[in-house]
Amino acid sequence: MRISLLHTIDGNRQVFEHAAAEMGLRPEDLRHVVRADLREAVERAGVVPADIKAQTREMLVELADEADAVIVTCATLGPVVAEIGNGPAPVVRADVALAAWAAESAQAGEKIAVLCAAEVAIEANRKLFTQYASDSGASVDVIHVPQVWTLFKSGDMNACLAAIASAAQDAYAAGATVVAFAHPWMAPAAGLVSDEAGHGKRPLDSARAALRVAMRRAGEAATGED
Known part of the structure; x- marks a missing residue:
């Protein structure tokens, strides 16, 4: 199983790796992408600017192309998930x-x-x-x-x-x-x-919560279940 994760805080990588190990996943099952610049741009603007939404959508679609499931660990960027629609892999909001x-x-x-x-x-x-x-x-x-x-x-x-x-x-x-x-x-x-x-x-x-959902939805997608 391949799960990609989009972080905006680097320290969250270790948190999710620890939770994944507890749940029987291997380190190589996870792919981490850290984009602190996205969070910093939102903090400066006070809202999620249109260009940041676009960058996030593009990143999530790219990650979904190469994974069985994707997790967005940043709650601020989470609402962008609803704008993706049916992608190549399930995208899970950790929050x-x-x-x-x-x-x-x-x-x-x-x-x-x-x-x-x-x-x-x-x-x-x-x-x-x-x-x-x-x-x-x-x-x-x-x-x-x-x-x-x-x-x-x-x-x-x-x-x-x-x-x-x-x-x-x-x-x-x-x-x-x-x-x-x-x-x-x-x-x-x-x-x-x-x-x-x-x-x-x-x-x-939210690390254990998101991984539970990602593993379940990836399994459902693999078997063709709704």
């Missing part, structure tokens, strides 16, 4: 895969807590997770953790991951049934979440 997984994991009356570090992504995550949780009857609480974003940008990943794990434990203690990490680079913090309260759960991350 959508995570929202769907969180909804599947919760039942009516339960609470999904989404830890979001970047303020600019709060409303988009609230809208996305609420959309997918509506059928399950679960509520969604997007929790802004600005200290995590500050630590991430400073490069202090040990302190950053510890802060994420602490926020996840607080969310469980506050009654969340499901905790989801809004950003792929948060994934390593899942292993640091203690189970002092006995909840026996692991936070969901």
Whole structure:
């Protein structure tokens, strides 16, 4: 199986490689393309400019030509996927895969807590997770953790991951049934979440979520299933 991934943060490569290894994939099964310039252009403009959308579409179609599935790991670029239509291979949005997984994991009356570090992504995550949780009857609480974003940008990943794990434990203690990490680079913090309260759960991350969907959809495409 060949899965191509379009990243805008280089550190996400290792996150997805680790998740892939846990799921039985080999390093050679993944092809990583990092385009930090796309994210930087969006940050400068404050929106996704037309030329960035066009570049993203072209890149995704090119990757799909040489893969069984493609994953877009950047939520900002994710909406471009809808503009591609039926391509040569399935294209998966990591943020959508995570929202769907969180909804599947919760039942009516339960609470999904989404830890979001970047303020600019709060409303988009609230809208996305609420959309997918509506059928399950679960509520969604997007929790802004600005200290995590500050630590991430400073490069202090040990302190950053510890802060994420602490926020996840607080969310469980506050009654969340499901905790989801809004950003792929948060994934390593899942292993640091203690189970002092006995909840026996692991936070969901978009790396595992996206790879689950990509593997399933690639398999369906290979067998001709809808």
